[in-house]
Amino acid sequence: MSSDNEVLDAITTATQPDQASIDRLHSRLVELSAIEGLLDASYTFMQSPIGELMLVASDAGLVKIAFENENFEQVLVDLSERLGPRMLLAPERLEHVELELMEYFTGARKHFDLALDLSLTGGFRQLVQQHLVQIDYGSTKSYKEVAESVGNPKASRAVGSACATNPLPIVLPCHRVLRSDGSLGGYAGGLPAKRILLDLESAA
Template identity: 45%
Template sequence: MPPHSTSISRTTLHYTTTLTPIGTALAVTSDRGLVALRFAEGSPESMLAQIMAWRREPAARDDEALAPVVIELEQYFAGERRRFDIDLDLTGLAPFTRAALEAIRDIPYGETAGYGEVAITAGAPRAARAVGTACANTPISVVIPVHRVVRADGSLGEYGGRPEVKRALLALESGIEGVLP
């Protein structure tokens, strides 16, 4: 090792894929918690490559280690789970993004909140647009329920270019049957 260099301990990310009613989910964890949960935005391999580049950590498939994540997702889509118990690893996110996502995680099942309301809860009342950016760029869908964040006029807005998925998730949480694709 060259003089004055520091050794950085690199963890290995673990991942799995699972089929859900809204597409194939890619779940990625670190030793601290869930790093990413992405749905059908391309091939799972390309999504994994993006996450590995962002986190700068290698990844290994580990279906067994991620079984609890898959079970909680299955329970959610079956209407049996209202809150996820999965630890999150939000390392690398900007402080306000982290605060906004934590505020979003507290929106009750079946309810919605406006971008401005989330901004207030996150400690930045004038940052409604930044909340929108945090929602659009969240690495963790569904477990962080960004689908519960709506525009000030109550309209749904986008959901990663898939507003029909946002409608379906909100309908699922409202107890409307047969809404998932």
């Protein structure tokens, strides 16, 4: 029996994959699946002043920015239900997004120039989220003011939930929406993150 094990050891050693081969094959899979239209979404992770972020893109554009406290694994599982399960870790497909965000975090970028996929949101929430880009960099509006500017002055609470469910925070700047008394209100990435973004924009 021990000599059978010797044979199996030899087989195991001879076929042993090294990490470099696996990485190379993974990149090839990303490339081929994109060409063949099999990729439902790609994702990557990046470090930022407000913690680690997960970026997810479909063919149509950036579809989700997740904060660490949302539980990345859970977000991936949810997205695989909503966008399709064929998602691959593919930093190379999100390089331009990561670059623009890095420029934003250093104060060098005030507007994003990215294709966005708003398929995770809809209705009044989407209307509000799309409106957010009209709040200038470095300035803020109250939930009430946003409700007024989308033509529904009584909808402050609905504006609040639109901000809370914004799939593309930072890029659609829900951090620029505060309570009427100037207090922070809420933020999916946590209030300290909201504070950091507002400070960053007022300093730049």
